[in-house]
Structure formats: structure tokens, C-alpha cells
Amino acid sequence: MSPQHLHLLLDLLAQPTAPFREEHVIACVGRVLEQANIPFFADPVGNLVIGAASKADYLRRIREKSTEPLRVFIAHMDHPGFHGVEWLSPRRLKVLWLGGAPVKHLAGAAVWLADSHGWAGSGALRNVALVASKRTIHSAEVVLDTPLDKPANSLYGGFQFRAPVWRRGKKIYTKAADDLVGVFAIVATALALFGAAKRRASPIPFIGLLTRAEEVGFVGVVGHFELGWLDAKRRPIVCVSLEASRTLPGAIVGKGPVVRLGDRRTVFNPDALKVLADLAEHVLPGKHQRRVMDGGACEATAATAYGFPAIGISVPLGNYHNQGFEGGPDCAHAAGPAPEFVHLDDIAGELVLCRALMQPNLPWGDAWHKQRLALRKNLRSYRKLL
Numbered sequence: 001m002s003p004q005h006l007h008l009l010l011d012l013l014a015q016p017t018a019p020f021r022e023e024h025v026i027a028c029v030g031r032v033l034e035q036a037n038i039p040f041f042a043d044p045v046g047n048l049v050i051g052a053a054s055k056a057d058y059l060r061r062i063r064e065k066s067t068e069p070l071r072v073f074i075a076h077m078d079h080p081g082f083h084g085v086e087w088l089s090p091r092r093l094k095v096l097w098l099g100g101a102p103v104k105h106l107a108g109a110a111v112w113l114a115d116s117h118g119w120a121g122s123g124a125l126r127n128v129a130l131v132a133s134k135r136t137i138h139s140a141e142v143v144l145d146t147p148l149d150k151p152a153n154s155l156y157g158g159f160q161f162r163a164p165v166w167r168r169g170k171k172i173y174t175k176a177a178d179d180l181v182g183v184f185a186i187v188a189t190a191l192a193l194f195g196a197a198k199r200r201a202s203p204i205p206f207i208g209l210l211t212r213a214e215e216v217g218f219v220g221v222v223g224h225f226e227l228g229w230l231d232a233k234r235r236p237i238v239c240v241s242l243e244a245s246r247t248l249p250g251a252i253v254g255k256g257p258v259v260r261l262g263d264r265r266t267v268f269n270p271d272a273l274k275v276l277a278d279l280a281e282h283v284l285p286g287k288h289q290r291r292v293m294d295g296g297a298c299e300a301t302a303a304t305a306y307g308f309p310a311i312g313i314s315v316p317l318g319n320y321h322n323q324g325f326e327g328g329p330d331c332a333h334a335a336g337p338a339p340e341f342v343h344l345d346d347i348a349g350e351l352v353l354c355r356a357l358m359q360p361n362l363p364w365g366d367a368w369h370k371q372r373l374a375l376r377k378n379l380r381s382y383r384k385l386l
């Protein structure tokens with residue numbers, strides 16, 4: 001990975017974020033795009049749209065008559081965390097949890113706090129209540145290390161470790177790789193495409209959609225689909241969900257990005273998937289993995305529900321949603337709070353796949369053509385036995 005890419009990745013992973021509190025990620029991405037002169041705007045839901053300067057520009061891209069599908073790369077900017085609700089005393093903040101979380105060894109667990117200005121402080125959890133299914137946290141109290149003179153509802157936070165992000169060899173440990181690694185991949189892909197595009201005449205069939213509040217049911221991306229903008233299309237569209245997904249047998253950290261065949265809810269579009277799978281064989285032979293990543297659901301499911309062909313690429317993720325499944329540094333107890341971790345080679349491979357998906361003239365319209373020829377040849381060779 002180039003020093004510039006690594007710098008951008010670490011910068012993104014160091015931003016505080018929680019569902020509905022993606023402001024610092026948005027600011028960080030905005031700075032990078034502005035500097036590179038890449039068009040972007042915020043949709044009415046607050047998602048960032050990259051590759052178009054405005055709603056009118058976006059609609060123009062959707063309405064271009066072309067056989068080249070518009071690739072809509074989707075990643076979410078939030079990560080499970082909490083919102084402040086009310087002060088119980090000058091140092092005790094009642095908080096409500098949003099999204100997944102470990103459910104063991106929570107008493108005394110360290111948390112960070114932030115507000116719209118940036119990092120605000122730190123504290124420890126106590127009196128944690130789980131949701132009825134016991135699968136995640138419902139609410140808790142945060143005992144602050146130092147009292148804060150700020151409105152309770154201006155504060156948000158998540159689990160804290162030795163640093164927001166640090167490196168050990170090729171592994172990156174962080175409070176939140178899901179899905180800031182996906183955000184990084186989209187921004188890096190945009191930088192590469194639009195950097196090269198200065199010498200190109202035709203518009204690039206690329207839209208990056210950085211969404212909000214995925215962790216509570218794809219709220220940002222569903223809000224975007226509900227705008228109906230994509231329904232105005234006069235060209236094919238393919239949605240590409242980029243996720244950091246719970247590592248599973250066959251989707252091992254460090255063995256390459258995963259051609260995601262599906263998630264916990266559904267399998268993905270078989271035609272577009274065939275294009276992606278063949279590309280992966282070509283550009284990352286022996287250096288990618290493929291499987292249904294059913295450790296969680298992703299925004300490709302939301303796209304599928306709205307009728308858009310969708311595929312996915314995953315970076316295998318250790319300690320998914322800060323649950324100490326794989327353990328390692330700063331994980332004091334198995335299944336307790338733990339930093340997420342990802343592998344630099346997997347992220348580099350994801351960038352290669354994203355770039356490959358942007359090649360012109362891929363067989364989107366008839367992905368199975370070669371396969372059909374092979375099947376027909378086989379039929380011919382056995383015809384005499386029929």
C-alpha cells in the first residue's frame with residue numbers, strides 16, 4: 001500500500017463515529033475530495049455522494065444512455081456506538097446504544113466520547129442493560145474520567161482502546177474498521193479514477209455513496225433509495241457494497257478480499273457476481289477468497305430489496321463489532337470488548353478489485369456467455385451417448 005493510501009486509511013480510522021454521528025468522517029472525506037477537485041455533495045438524508053456535484057448532476061449521470069452500467073459503490077460511515085441521553089450526576093451520563101456490541105465483560109469497559117468539535121473525553125461503562133434478545137446493549141451509564149460541561153445529547157461514543165488506530169505488522173487495530181475501511185476504498189478508488197480522468201473525455205461510470213446509520217438497519221442507504229433518484233435510470237446500474245465483515249472459515253484475515261456471494265439475508269445478483277468472480281480470478285489469482293459472508297447483513301441486501309442488481313466485496317474483519325471473538329491485543333476477556341482488526345494486504349486487494357470493476361466493456365450484459373459455450377461444447381462431446 002502506498003504511503004498516501006496508508007495515511008488516508010489511518011486518518012479515516014482515527015475519526016470518531018457512531019450511527020447518526022458521522023460528521024467527522026464526512027469532514028475528513030470532504031477535505032480529501034476538495035483537495036483533489038473531485039465532485040461530491042450531500043443528499044437530503046446526509047449521505048455523501050461522490051462523483052457528481054449536485055442532485056442535477058447525479059440525475060444527468062443516471063439518465064445518460066449507455067450500455068456501461070453505472071457502478072454505485074456503497075459503504076457506511078457509522079459504527080455501533082452510543083448517544084448521550086441525560087446527565088444522572090455531573091460525572092454520570094445515561095447512554096442509549098445503537099447497533100451491535102459485545103454482551104460480556106462490560107462493567108468497567110473503557111469508552112471514548114466525542115461531540116461535533118471532536119474527541120471530548122473518556123469514561124467507563126456501568127449498569128449495562130441488554131436488549132430483550134440479549135444480543136446487544138440497550139443502555140448503560142458512562143462514568144466520566146473528568147466531568148464535561150456539555151449537553152448530554154451532544155455527546156456520543158464507543159469502546160476505547162490504547163489508541164483509535166494502531167499498526168502491528170500488516171495488521172491494523174482500531175475502534176472501528178467496519179465500515180471505515182469501505183469508506184477508504186471508495187475514496188481511494190475515486191482519487192485514482194478522477195486523477196486519471198483529467199485526460200479523459202467521457203464521464204466515468206462511477207458513483208460513491210457513503211451512507212449514514214447502516215448499523216441500525218441501513219437507514220442512510222434506504223433513505224437514498226427512497227428519494228427515487230435511481231428510478232430515473234436510462235442505463236444499467238450495479239450496486240457494489242464494500243464491507244468489513246466478520247471473519248469466517250474460508251474468509252480469513254490476511255488471505256485476500258472476499259468476493260461476497262451473499263450475506264445473512266440473501267445471495268447476490270448471479271450475473272453481476274459472475275463478472276466480479278471472473279475478474280477476481282484474473283486480477284488476484286490465488287489472492288482472494290469467495291463465500292457467503294453470513295455473519296451479518298449489508299447494504300447489498302437493501303439494494304436488492306429495492307430492485308437494484310447488487311454484489312459485494314468484503315475485507316475479513318477480526319473482532320467484529322468489537323466483540324472479542326478472535327482476541328489479540330487490548331482484548332482482556334474472550335467475547336468481551338476488543339479492537340477490530342483488518343489486514344493491509346486484504347485492503348490493497350480490495351482496491352485492485354474496485355479498479356478492475358471500473359474497466360470498460362466488461363460482459364455485464366451477458367456474463368455467462370463463456371460458460372454457456374463451455375457447456376455447449378460438453379453437450380456436443382456427449383451427444384452420441386444420448
Ligand SMILES: [Zn+2]
Nearest residue numbers: 178179243244
Ligand atoms: Zn458494516
